[in-house]
Amino acid sequence: MRNNQMVAMILAGGRGTRLYELTDKVAKPAVYFGGKYRIIDFPLSNCANSGVQTVGVLTQYESIFLNSYVAQDSRWGLDTRDGGVYVLPPREKSGGFSIYRGTADAITQNIDFLDQKEPDHVLILSGDHIYKMDYSKMLKQHEDNNADATIAVLEVPLKEASRFGIMNTDENDRIIEFEEKPQQPKSNLASMGIYIFSWKRLKQYLLADEKKEDSEHDFGKDIIPAYLKANRSLYAYRFKGYWKDVGTIDSLWEGNMDLIDPKSGLDIFDPSWRIYSEDITYPAHTITDTAKISNSMVNQGCLIEGEIKRSVLFHDVVVAKGASVVDSVLLPGTRVEAGAKLKKVIVGEGVVISARKKVGTDGEVTLVSKDI
Amino acid sequence: MSEILGIINFESNAVEVSGLSDYRGIPSLSFMGRYRIIDFVLSNMSNSAISNIHIHVRGNSRSISEHVGTGRHFNINSKRGSLHVFSNESEMKASAYHTDISSMSQNLEFLSDADEQYVLIAPSYFVYSFDYNDLLAEHLKSNADISMLYKSTDNANEVCIGCDTLSYEKDGCNPDLRRVVSIGVNRGKHKNRSISLECYLMRKSLLLELLKEAREISPFYWLKDIIREKVDELAINGVALRHPVRCINSLESYYTTHMNLIDQSKSKAFFREDWPIFTRTSDSPPTLYNSTARVKNSTISNGSMIMGTVENSIIGRNVVIEEGAVVRNSIILTRAHIASGIELDRAIVDKRAKVFNAKNICAAADDIIYIGRSETV
Numbered sequence: 053m054r055n056n057q058m059v060a061m062i063l064a065g066g067r068g069t070r071l072y073e074l075t076d077k078v079a080k081p082a083v084y085f086g087g088k089y090r091i092i093d094f095p096l097s098n099c100a101n102s103g104v105q106t107v108g109v110l111t112q113y114e115s116i117f118l119n120s121y122v123a124q125d126s127r128w129g130l131d132t133r134d135g136g137v138y139v140l141p142p143r144e145k146s147g148g149f150s151i152y153r154g155t156a157d158a159i160t161q162n163i164d165f166l167d168q169k170e171p172d173h174v175l176i177l178s179g180d181h182i183y184k185m186d187y188s189k190m191l192k193q194h195e196d197n198n199a200d201a202t203i204a205v206l207e208v209p210l211k212e213a214s215r216f217g218i219m220n221t222d223e224n225d226r227i228i229e230f231e232e233k234p235q236q237p238k239s240n241l242a243s244m245g246i247y248i249f250s251w252k253r254l255k256q257y258l259l260a261d262e263k264k265e266d267s268e269h270d271f272g273k274d275i276i277p278a279y280l281k282a283n284r285s286l287y288a289y290r291f292k293g294y295w296k297d298v299g300t301i302d303s304l305w306e307g308n309m310d311l312i313d314p315k316s317g318l319d320i321f322d323p324s325w326r327i328y329s330e331d332i333t334y335p336a337h338t339i340t341d342t343a344k345i346s347n348s349m350v351n352q353g354c355l356i357e358g359e360i361k362r363s364v365l366f367h368d369v370v371v372a373k374g375a376s377v378v379d380s381v382l383l384p385g386t387r388v389e390a391g392a393k394l395k396k397v398i399v400g401e402g403v404v405i406s407a408r409k410k411v412g413t414d415g416e417v418t419l420v421s422k423d424i
Numbered sequence: 425m426s427e428i429l430g431i432i433n434f435e436s437n438a439v440e441v442s443g444l445s446d447y448r449g450i451p452s453l454s455f456m457g458r459y460r461i462i463d464f465v466l467s468n469m470s471n472s473a474i475s476n477i478h479i480h481v482r483g484n485s486r487s488i489s490e491h492v493g494t495g496r497h498f499n500i501n502s503k504r505g506s507l508h509v510f511s512n513e514s515e516m517k518a519s520a521y522h523t524d525i526s527s528m529s530q531n532l533e534f535l536s537d538a539d540e541q542y543v544l545i546a547p548s549y550f551v552y553s554f555d556y557n558d559l560l561a562e563h564l565k566s567n568a569d570i571s572m573l574y575k576s577t578d579n580a581n582e583v584c585i586g587c588d589t590l591s592y593e594k595d596g597c598n599p600d601l602r603r604v605v606s607i608g609v610n611r612g613k614h615k616n617r618s619i620s621l622e623c624y625l626m627r628k629s630l631l632l633e634l635l636k637e638a639r640e641i642s643p644f645y646w647l648k649d650i651i652r653e654k655v656d657e658l659a660i661n662g663v664a665l666r667h668p669v670r671c672i673n674s675l676e677s678y679y680t681t682h683m684n685l686i687d688q689s690k691s692k693a694f695f696r697e698d699w700p701i702f703t704r705t706s707d708s709p710p711t712l713y714n715s716t717a718r719v720k721n722s723t724i725s726n727g728s729m730i731m732g733t734v735e736n737s738i739i740g741r742n743v744v745i746e747e748g749a750v751v752r753n754s755i756i757l758t759r760a761h762i763a764s765g766i767e768l769d770r771a772i773v774d775k776r777a778k779v780f781n782a783k784n785i786c787a788a789a790d791d792i793i794y795i796g797r798s799e800t801v
Contacts, residue, residue, distance in 0.1 A: 338723050
């Protein structure tokens with residue numbers, strides 16, 4: 053992709069309060085996922101694989117770790133001569149200091165950054181979704197339609213449609229109406245929070261929105277409705293494939309379990325669409341003769357002496373003899389001592405589960421964030 | 425900045441891992457699933473803060489060049505540090521002329537131009553984790569001309585066959601000098617031997633003199649030949665390595681080392697928490713085990729899909745073991761594919777090989793079967 057054809061802006065400022073202790077010290081996009089990744093590795097890898105070389109990451113909540121994590125752009129191959137990952141937290145300006153007041157405001161406050169890059173189009177992404185998507189295909193449709201904006205949509209079961217922002221379209225997939233969480237949904241096309249805007253036009257709307265006192269400065273609530281009101285050409289881009297918002301403990305657990313379910317549609321083994329991440333120096337993992345392992349995903353540096361069933365293990369996890377780990381997600385450095393039993397739990401980074409402790413139930417997912 | 429220039433040397437003709445080394449040099453050989461042999465000496469240098477490194481490669485340098493890249497993933501500063509890969513471009517066709525002396529001599533200006541006062545020369549095929557600054561400290565204390573690392577072995581009748589051995593004496597006037605008095609060859613006749621790790625530390629100026637002198641004597645001379653000849657003339661200090669060492673100089677030692685290091689209590693001395701072994705990432709996802717996987721006592725790398733039975737084996741990156749396949753006492757390298765119904769015992773399956781049709785590939789107790797790179801059997 054020509055370098056200034058499209059610049060991506062990833063909204064990564066959210067706290068993710070429904071992930072509880074997992075986001076005490078890091079923002080939601082930096083939360084671990086899938087045995088070796090962090091959530092934001094997915095949109096960043098998608099950018100790299102789609103040929104989008106310039107990526108701005110808008111951070112706000114607990115941004116120290118996230119800023120340093122994404123700044124190492126070579127991890128995703130985004131360290132090209134003209135491209136790069138740009139960390140964009142709120143900053144003090146001559147007019148004073150203001151935090152990002154909404155998704156649209158985060159972009160408005162970085163108009164100078166985008167103007168410097170002079171892109172034809174801006175791709176707006178969120179930093180907390182798990183999916184694999186070729187943004188260059190979406191851009192092609194956007195350009196073919198000569199659209200002002202294109203919104204990626206997913207067909208969801210109609211009975212679940214009231215949980216999403218729903219796009220009502222005409223026969224050409226031009227968006228005629230947008231309804232946020234409608235009681236009586238008229239369509240099943242749910243917005244994925246992925247937008248392509250033609251930059252010049254978006255800039256006009258952002259500057260106008262900035263002055264509106266009653267605006268929440270949000271893409272879904274303010275910018276898209278303003279486009280529709282002015283009869284701008286907005287199109288839906290139909291995405292087919294796996295997509296998941298992992299913003300709760302339950303959905304984070306489900307997303308991890310999807311990795312070991314061959315029917316889930318989430319395939320991270322495809323060599324043509326690798327998900328890139330931090331390079332860890334641990335050796336390959338070891339399974340001893342007392343271990344038993346099935347339906348699981350295990351990263352490097354682990355030592356498995358116990359039983360592992362339907363679980364996802366990050367690097368440097370030790371599961372001692374006689375311990376059993378079922379339906380669980382163990383984050384890096386977890387120690388499960390001899391005879392401990394884990395069932396349907398997410399264990400936080402570096403947590404020690406003492407010998408013969410029993411944690412978790414068949415019902416709700418249990419989050420263990422302290423040594424027990 | 426380190427005072428040491430690192431030189432990774434290539435091994436002599438005597439070192440050959442038959443089959444595997446037909447396709448690449450020893451330094452590029454896969455090790456413990458996710459590493460290459462060269463990762464150890466290179467990580468040792470990098471962790472010792474040596475940031476100017478010359479890698480001499482015998483023959484084709486493509487795989488090493490790609491593997492080490494700019495050195496960034498080996499933690500080497502790409503501006504202040506430098507990594508040079510030299511392939512031996514001798515005009516002489518016969519391999520006897522392709523010595524380390526000729527390779528270093530051909531690239532003499534890189535040596536002369538280096539700012540470092542000392543050079544550390546080490547080959548890849550001895551695997552250990554060690555801080556070379558400890559060797560420098562011993563060297564300075566001893567006031568020697570050359571310090572060389574050795575490992576005391578009590579099973580020299582089984583390992584390190586063909587390697588140099590050394591004998592030393594306490595020096596009468598200098599208690600810090602363990603003076604090397606002779607250098608021989610381990611023919612496997614004795615159990616207790618001090619094996620030279622072919623790791624030498626000396627002033628750069630001395631190396632330049634030795635190179636010159638060796639070329640004047642014979643075009644077939646290796647660095648170790650000229651050092652052996654200088655045993656009486658120069659003060660050579662033997663420094664014992666306390667950490668465990670593995671010598672990869674034959675197919676058998678390659679195999680035995682792997683089988684031995686599945687045991688984490690043994691491998692952890694090579695993969696110490698404070699001494700990371702770097703390698704090039706392949707961006708593979710974690711290993712996936714399905715419901716039919718049966719795995720015991722094995723080391724398994726990322727990107728692999730395990731659906732069959734794996735026992736006492738090492739599995740490299742991105743390997744597929746299908747349901748119904750049985751792999752025992754074997755080493756399976758990157759991207760190999762073992763189909764359903766296949767039974768492997770004591771086999772080494774090289775990169776990208778596909779084992780689809782042969783039913784049982786089981787070697788006799790003291791034998792090892794090798795399946796070549798990209799072969800389909």
